[in-house]
Every structure is written in C-alpha cells, then in structure tokens.
Amino acid sequence: xxxxxxxxxxxxxxxxxxxxxxxxxxxxxxxxxxxxxxxxxxxxxxxxxxxxxxxxxxxxxxxxxxxxxxxxxxxxxxxxxxxxxxxxxxxxxxxxxxxxxxxxxxxxxxxxxxxxxxxxxxxxxxxxxxxxxxxxxxxxxxxxx
Amino acid sequence: xxxxxxxxxxxxxxxxxxxxxxxxxxxxxxxxxxxxxxxxxxxxxxxxxxxxxxxxxxxxxxxxxx
Numbered sequence: 001x002x003x004x005x006x007x008x009x010x011x012x013x014x015x016x017x018x019x020x021x022x023x024x025x026x027x028x029x030x031x032x033x034x035x036x037x038x039x040x041x042x043x044x045x046x047x048x049x050x051x052x053x054x055x056x057x058x059x060x061x062x063x064x065x066x067x068x069x070x071x072x073x074x075x076x077x078x079x080x081x082x083x084x085x086x087x088x089x090x091x092x093x094x095x096x097x098x099x100x101x102x103x104x105x106x107x108x109x110x111x112x113x114x115x116x117x118x119x120x121x122x123x124x125x126x127x128x129x130x131x132x133x134x135x136x137x138x139x140x141x142x143x144x145x
Numbered sequence: 146x147x148x149x150x151x152x153x154x155x156x157x158x159x160x161x162x163x164x165x166x167x168x169x170x171x172x173x174x175x176x177x178x179x180x181x182x183x184x185x186x187x188x189x190x191x192x193x194x195x196x197x198x199x200x201x202x203x204x205x206x207x208x209x210x211x
C-alpha cells in the first residue's frame with residue numbers, strides 16, 4: 001500500500017480539497033482588490049486629489065462597498081469547505097475573537113489611567129485579530145495534518 | 146472515538162488520497178479521522194460506511210480514543 005506523504009504546509013487551507021483551494025483563491029483575489037482599492041482611496045483623499053464633495057463621498061464609501069465581495073467569498077468558502085477545514089477556521093476565529101476581547105478593553109483602560117498610547121493604538125485590535133486568526137489557522141493545520 | 150478506517154483502507158490497498166477523493170473530503174480529514182484526532186460528522190460517517198459497504202458501527206467503535 002502506498003501512503004501519501006505530502007509535505008505539510010501550514011498555510012491557510014493548504015491541505016483542503018480542490019474546491020476549498022479554488023474558493024480560497026477567489027477570496028484572496030477579492031481581498032487583494034479590496035486592499036488595493038482601500039489604499040488608493042486613502043491616498044487620493046489624503047493627497048486632496050478629489051475634485052468634488054460627491055466624488056469624495058463616493059471614494060470614501062467605495063472600499064466599504066467592495067468589502068462585501070471578499071465577505072461573501074469567505075462565507076462561500078466556509079459553507080462549502082471540507083468539514084475539518086471548517087472546524088479549523090472556527091477555532092481560529094474563536095481565538096481571534098478572544099484576543100480582541102482581551103486587547104480592546106486593555107488598550108482603552110490603559111489609556112484612561114494615563115498610560116500614553118502610541119498613535120497606532122487604533123490599529124492594535126485589528127492587527128491582533130488578524131495575527132491571532134492566522135496563528136490559529138496555522139496551529140489548526142499543524143494539529144490535524 | 147476509535148475506528149477501523151486505516152485497516153479497511155489497507156484491505157483495499159487504497160491511499161488516503163484515494164479515500165479522500167471517494168468521500169469528497171481532504172486527505173488531511175482522512176488522516177485526522179484515522180489517527181483519531183477528529184471524529185467525523187454523522188453525514189460523513191454514513192458516507193464512509195457506504196463507501197466500504199458496511200454499517201457505521203462496524204467502522205466506528207464506542208470508547209475512548211487510544
């Protein structure tokens with residue numbers, strides 16, 4: 001009997017089915033388009049390149065409108081995912097949510113007792129969520145590989 | 146939950162990849178079930194049983210993980 005000895009790859013969903021990989025690729029592409037749009041909109045607004053107020057409002061709302069595409073793509077990925085992949089993603093999201101509940105009040109309370117927070121404090125919670133989600137996914141892939 | 150998946154697969158000389166294709170799951174899922182790190186859902190357990198032409202209780206056994 002021949003065993004399959006695929007080298008473990010801890011990347012997100014690297015070991016899912018072909019359908020999972022296709023859905024994930026759709027999600028990643030839409031996420032990339034959203035990120036580029038967000039960066040472009042931020043750049044244009046900050047550089048004062050917007051010609052009218054209506055164009056400014058449209059530009060400011062564009063990334064939020066486009067965010068529905070990766071959100072829907074991720075929902076599709078989860079709905080159609082292999083059941084073990086779904087469990088791994090669920091555990092990673094639970095970890096990320098837990099981390100947000102730990103960090104968010106800590107940042108607020110430290111600020112209120114006078115601890116000087118850096119100007120990037122508003123980015124701390126989303127960064128922690130993203131990092132713990134990725135770490136949780138990698139840990140899940142390793143646990144069940 | 147203990148299971149006989151690895152034995153049944155070996156009897157048919159199937160790779161994990163082949164069984165995963167039959168079940169429409171990832172090889173990782175088959176491996177996780179075989180190593181008893183993961184218990185499959187009831188629909189997947191039925192699918193596994195149908196694939197081997199057996200009853201669920203012939204494949205999955207009550208008791209603690211080894």
